[in-house]
Amino acid sequence: MSRSPVVDQEACIGCETCTLVCPEVFRMQEEKHNGHNHGKSIVYNPTGAPEAKIEAAMDQCPAACIYWE
Template identity: 45%
Template sequence: MAKVALDQEECIGYRACVEICEEVFGFNEDEEKAYVIKPEGGPEEEIQEAIDSCPTDCIYWED
């Protein structure tokens, strides 16, 4: 089963992922970076929309 992953070094704090799927993504205000709060995932359509909306392509499915 694929898990959701996010490369924080690539994240620029765009926040689209958090706005689209706050069930899976959180935001660290101090670092201004998103992170995955639920790696096992959630609504796949929302997660895929978050992946597609990320300007740095730092969110991905991990096997």
């Protein structure tokens, strides 16, 4: 079985970079957390892109909060 990317919901700062780099895998959710309007990124399609493209998103995440599981 291949590995899947995961976004650390606590660490994500909602910058949207991963959703721009790899929109086949990541998207922003508009959930409110403690009054904050910031959306967090979620993995909605773990196998939607080649691992290299997912890793490009990981490399560019400013919070370094995307990891393999």
